[in-house]
Amino acid sequence: MREGSLEAPTRHPLDWKNELFWDKENLEAELERVYDICHGCRRCVSLCDAFPTLFDLVDESETMEVDGVAKADYMKVVDQCYLCDLCYLTKCPYVPPHEWNVDFPHLMLRAKAQKFKAEGTSFRNKTLSNTDAVTRLMKIPVVNQTGNALLGNKTFRSVFEKGFGVHHKATVPKYHRKNMAKVCKDLLAGDVNRMPAGSTTGRVALYATCYGNYNTPDLGADFLKVFQHNDIEIKLVPKERCCGMPKFELGDLDSVERNMQFNIPVLAKLVDEGFDLVAPIPSCVLMYKQELPLMFPDNEDVIKVQNAFFDPFEYLAIRHKAGLLKTDFKQELGDISYQVACHQRVQRIGNKTRDILSLVPDTQVLPIERCSGHDGSYAVKNETYDKAVKIARPVVRKVTDQAANHFTSDCPMASAHVAKLAGDAVTSNEHPMTLLCRAYGL
Ligand code: SF4
Ligand code: SF4
Numbered sequence: 001m002r003e004g005s006l007e008a009p010t011r012h013p014l015d016w017k018n019e020l021f022w023d024k025e026n027l028e029a030e031l032e033r034v035y036d037i038c039h040g041c042r043r044c045v046s047l048c049d050a051f052p053t054l055f056d057l058v059d060e061s062e063t064m065e066v067d068g069v070a071k072a073d074y075m076k077v078v079d080q081c082y083l084c085d086l087c088y089l090t091k092c093p094y095v096p097p098h099e100w101n102v103d104f105p106h107l108m109l110r111a112k113a114q115k116f117k118a119e120g121t122s123f124r125n126k127t128l129s130n131t132d133a134v135t136r137l138m139k140i141p142v143v144n145q146t147g148n149a150l151l152g153n154k155t156f157r158s159v160f161e162k163g164f165g166v167h168h169k170a171t172v173p174k175y176h177r178k179n180m181a182k183v184c185k186d187l188l189a190g191d192v193n194r195m196p197a198g199s200t201t202g203r204v205a206l207y208a209t210c211y212g213n214y215n216t217p218d219l220g221a222d223f224l225k226v227f228q229h230n231d232i233e234i235k236l237v238p239k240e241r242c243c244g245m246p247k248f249e250l251g252d253l254d255s256v257e258r259n260m261q262f263n264i265p266v267l268a269k270l271v272d273e274g275f276d277l278v279a280p281i282p283s284c285v286l287m288y289k290q291e292l293p294l295m296f297p298d299n300e301d302v303i304k305v306q307n308a309f310f311d312p313f314e315y316l317a318i319r320h321k322a323g324l325l326k327t328d329f330k331q332e333l334g335d336i337s338y339q340v341a342c343h344q345r346v347q348r349i350g351n352k353t354r355d356i357l358s359l360v361p362d363t364q365v366l367p368i369e370r371c372s373g374h375d376g377s378y379a380v381k382n383e384t385y386d387k388a389v390k391i392a393r394p395v396v397r398k399v400t401d402q403a404a405n406h407f408t409s410d411c412p413m414a415s416a417h418v419a420k421l422a423g424d425a426v427t428s429n430e431h432p433m434t435l436l437c438r439a440y441g442l
Contacts, residue, residue, distance in 0.1 A: 209243065
């Protein structure tokens with residue numbers, strides 16, 4: 001048998017509409033099979049806490065093999081997986097088309113989905129993953145003021161930790177009352193001399209995302225300015241709900257389907273009108289580029305949206321290749337510590353953010369290809385906050401050593417988590433699009 005596959009990795013659709021997907025014994029047999037392969041391989045030991053948990057269970061068992069691990073303990077491994085996908089796309093030689101057919105993240109997802117169906121989840125997890133409801137609530141003026149004040153209050157955070165399970169040191173973002181559309185309304189007008197290039201139409205609809213809409217609405221203005229400066233027509237997606245990633249990470253696949261049923265018709269219509277799609281958060285882009293198509297492979301509109309969705313810097317890089325990206329920069333950026341978000345890495349588009357920022361004169365981008373540890377709500381939950389800090393440690397060390405002028409990551413949640421841990425070592429923490437906007441002098 002060949003050691004590892006020599007062919008390009010492929011991914012099988014998630015067979016979640018099949019009854020067998022929900023069969024407990026079948027799942028346990030598959031977990032045992034894959035855990036055994038991982039035990040013999042151990043390449044992923046440094047990626048997250050799922051693999052060390054598995055290897056500890058094996059090494060501490062009587063047989064020191066997977067057959068010595070109690071099936072009741074299998075979920076201990078699953079609970080440490082936050083579906084970053086790095087093991088699948090950066091390490092595993094046994095992914096399809098290899099005959100061992102290892103898809104560790106989607107096996108973890110299947111186990112999460114069975115657990116969610118059987119047991120439901122906590123009030124905390126439901127709330128954290130219901131980003132639409134949280135933002136609706138935080139839009140209400142009195143709730144917004146009080147909520148933001150309380151989340152910044154040390155005493156309240158200790159009480160909140162005990163009652164709700166959000167770690168008192170976890171980075172919790174501020175909520176804005178005005179969403180991205182309101183913040184950007186004066187920038188939305190204006191014709192541009194747009195031109196298609198490569199796979200891009202030069203006409204873009206920005207999917208704001210929950211985080212972009214209510215936690216970083218100003219970021220929308222930077223997107224609009226940079227894209228319009230480069231003669232790309234851009235507008236906001238007129239109505240949207242959460243992409244479903246927080247529900248996906250919980251294994252709540254029915255909620256993912258409900259959000260898909262709301263979002264996809266809106267996005268598919270935009271694609272029919274000639275719009276490409278971008279979003280400021282890599283996890284949301286990945287949802288449309290990868291996870292929804294794997295969940296709904298026969299839905300033509302899902303595939304249509306998949307084909308039109310781009311990482312924003314991937315989009316700019318395609319335009320640059322066609323000679324359509326302006327390089328009339330007004331301001332150097334100096335050294336930039338750049339944490340490459342996992343959900344962007346696994347899109348297999350190369351390091352386009354680095355490439356574009358490196359076009360700015362007197363600017364050096366120093367990429368850090370390690371997990372930030374934020375990982376959805378992993379860095380927020382009481383029981384995993386310490387692990388998230390540990391996972392972030394190599395990034396924090398690098399950022400501190402680099403002592404750059406700026407720290408950035410395409411994922412604002414990851415960058416906030418790392419910046420807080422790095423303390424005074426980070427003096428500027430802004431999204432790469434904000435940095436690019438500044439470099440253009442816009
Ligand atoms: S998907 Fe990410 S978190 Fe899950 S097991 Fe793989 S590397 Fe670990
Ligand atoms: S996921 Fe693949 S690379 Fe990672 S430990 Fe398991 S078999 Fe090895």
